[in-house]
Amino acid sequence: MQLAQLNIAKTKYDLKAPQIKYFVDNLDIVNATAEKSLGFVWRLKDDSGSATSIQVFSESAYAFSFKKIFNKLI
Secondary structure, X not given: OEEEEEEEEXXXXXXXOHHHHXXXXXXXXXXXXXXXXXXXXXXXXXXXXXXXXXXXXXXXXEEEEEEEEEOOOO
C-alpha cells in the first residue's frame, strides 16, 4: 500500500530571509536522507531537485511538500 502526504506551511519569513537561512540551507541534506530511507517512494521536486521554487500561492512565504511513502501493513 502507498500513502501520499501533503504538507503546507506558511513560513514566518520569506524563504530567502536571513532568519531562516539555516533551515533552507539544510533542506538538501534532509531530502537526501529521506530519499535514502527505507520505504521512501517519491517526493515532489522540480528539475533542480528542489520543491522550494514551486509556487502554488501568490505569496512566496508558503512552503509545501508532497511525497508518497510506502507503508507495509503487517
